[in-house]
Amino acid sequence: MSAPHVVVAGAGPVGLTAALTLARRGVTVTVLEQGAELATESRASTFHPPTLEMLDRLGVVRTLLDRGIIASTFQYRDRRGGEIATLDLAVLAEDTAFPFRVQCEQSRLTPILLDALPPGVEVRFGHRVHDLTAVGDSVLVYTDRVALRADWVIGADGAHSAVRRALGAAFDGTTYPERFLVASVDEDLDAALPGIALINYVFDPREWLVLLRTPQHWRVLLPTPADTPDEVESARLPERLRDVADLGRPWRILHASLYRVHQRVTDRFRIGRVLLMGDAAHVNNPLGGLGMNSGIHDAVAMATALADVLEGAPDDLLTAAARRRRTVAVDHVQRTSHDNWSRLRADDAAEHDRLRALAADPAASRAYLRRACLIDSLS
Numbered sequence: 161m162s163a164p165h166v167v168v169a170g171a172g173p174v175g176l177t178a179a180l181t182l183a184r185r186g187v188t189v190t191v192l193e194q195g196a197e198l199a200t201e202s203r204a205s206t207f208h209p210p211t212l213e214m215l216d217r218l219g220v221v222r223t224l225l226d227r228g229i230i231a232s233t234f235q236y237r238d239r240r241g242g243e244i245a246t247l248d249l250a251v252l253a254e255d256t257a258f259p260f261r262v263q264c265e266q267s268r269l270t271p272i273l274l275d276a277l278p279p280g281v282e283v284r285f286g287h288r289v290h291d292l293t294a295v296g297d298s299v300l301v302y303t304d305r306v307a308l309r310a311d312w313v314i315g316a317d318g319a320h321s322a323v324r325r326a327l328g329a330a331f332d333g334t335t336y337p338e339r340f341l342v343a344s345v346d347e348d349l350d351a352a353l354p355g356i357a358l359i360n361y362v363f364d365p366r367e368w369l370v371l372l373r374t375p376q377h378w379r380v381l382l383p384t385p386a387d388t389p390d391e392v393e394s395a396r397l398p399e400r401l402r403d404v405a406d407l408g409r410p411w412r413i414l415h416a417s418l419y420r421v422h423q424r425v426t427d428r429f430r431i432g433r434v435l436l437m438g439d440a441a442h443v444n445n446p447l448g449g450l451g452m453n454s455g456i457h458d459a460v461a462m463a464t465a466l467a468d469v470l471e472g473a474p475d476d477l478l479t480a481a482a483r484r485r486r487t488v489a490v491d492h493v494q495r496t497s498h499d500n501w502s503r504l505r506a507d508d509a510a511e512h513d514r515l516r517a518l519a520a521d522p523a524a525s526r527a528y529l530r531r532a533c534l535i536d537s538l539s
Contacts, residue, residue: 163188164470167301167310169289169323171198173266173452174438175316176273178459179281180218185467189281190310192303194288194317198274204266205374206359206449208533209249212258214460215269221258223272228264229375234359236515243355244363244512245519251526255535263358263374266452289317292326292434299433312466313434316459319422321440327431333424336445336501338383340421341393343401346412349378352405361447361504363512368504369404370447377414380404381446390418421445423494430482435462442489447500453534454493458485492537 166182168175171193179189207215207224215221236244252259274283291302292313301308315323324331349356349371360371370381382400384393394416401411425442429435438455465473465481503511518524530536 164311165190165309166312166314166466167192167299167308168314168316169301169321170315170317170438170440171195171270171274171283171285172316172318172438173204173269173273174440174455174459175314176270176277177214177218177456178314178316178437178463179283180220180273180276181460181463182467183278183281184218185464185471187467187470190308191281191283192287192289192301192308193283193285196286198267198270200267204446204449204452205263205372205379206453207262207264207269208449208453208535209252209256209258209260210533210535210538211453211456212262213256214456216257218273218276220269220272220276224264224269225262227268227272227375228262229358229373231261231263231358231373232259233357234261235357235361236512237356237360237362238512239362239364239367239369245515246357247519247525247529249529249533251522252529252533252535255526255530261359261449261533263372265374265376268375289322290326292323294432297433311433314463315434315436315440316438316455317440319424319439319443321436323434324426324436324440327434327436329426329428329431329436331424331426333422333443336421336423337386338421339386339418340446341382341384341397341416341418343380343382343397343416344374344377344414345380345401346377346414347407349373349405352407361500363504363506365505365507367400367403370504371404384418386420393418423498425486425489425494428482429458429462429486430479435466435478435482437462437485441486442493444489444494444497445501446497447504448497448532450493450497450534454489454537457488457534457538461485488537492531492534496531 165188168191287303293300358373362369372379437458465478
């Protein structure tokens with residue numbers, strides 16, 4: 161009998177983490193990626209402590225730390241009044257070997273994961289999955305080039321997942337009333353906004369914002385009316401950035417993009433011999449940096465359970481892992497990210513006082529950060 165063969169659709173952080181997890185257990189893996197190469201867009205950029213622990217077990221975290229920036233604190237600020245509270249992740253030292261967040265674009269992680277794959281793993285670029293067919297105890301995977309037979313398929317091919325669509329799986333949820341505008345800028349914001357942290361959530365009921373440092377630049381996230389034409393928002397961006405900090409000249413904008421934001425989840429993360437994970441299974445707003453992290457957690461949990469089943473463990477183990485990851489997506493990730501959005505839009509002095517008291521209380525900070533950093537979602 162031939163060794164089990166798993167096809168992974170998608171060579172992003174989630175798909176490559178799943179492939180590496182399986183390959184380290186001796187599973188034969190083929191990765192199919194529709195792009196001609198790894199994606200280079202500046203997307204997710206925050207790695208939480210439990211994600212760093214998982215990447216450490218996969219042997220890749222040290223390279224990531226070398227390429228990223230360690231953020232030991234993050235800050236809540238008021239747009240009109242400056243700092244509200246700074247939370248120090250050092251209070252998590254008894255919970256994790258990595259009591260900090262790492263700021264590093266996901267496009268810097270994927271080459272690390274790709275390089276770590278054992279020689280037997282085949283990664284095929286320019287192979288877009290467009291359909292699946294179940295045939296007995298296997299699945300036929302159709303790309304625009306070939307058809308592959310697999311024992312199992314992992315759909316990690318993003319929010320517009322062809323794997324999910326081929327299964328006819330629902331992707332129910334809501335769309336936020338505004339779009340998000342993300343600008344990467346070549347500026348020294350430490351000088352322009354003295355006292356800011358590497359990660360800053362800025363409260364304002366009229367126009368909240370997020371400021372994040374990455375290894376190469378600062379990123380500014382701003383809400384934008386959904387019905388405003390792209391060209392109008394592009395023309396307004398220099399003025400909006402000047403309102404964030406007046407540099408006495410136009411900001412140096414490297415790149416800007418507008419996108420719609422959704423909270424959606426599919427009804428099952430396992431359908432027969434197909435597993436859905438990451439954005440293919442659930443999407444949420446980016447506030448708090450939970451999307452990529454929870455997707456990597458999906459990959460490790462479900463790929464580990466799949467490897468166990470392939471080694472003889474009961475099939476129910478994999479079903480339970482998939483159900484657990486869906487519960488986390490709905491009850492933890494989506495709830496927390498939506499609460500973050502609601503908080504930034506509020507003009508609530510009592511909430512500011514609560515955050516100040518939270519920052520001053522190590523025990524309360526620890527409990528809060530365990531949830532914010534996804535540690536509690538794994539228990």
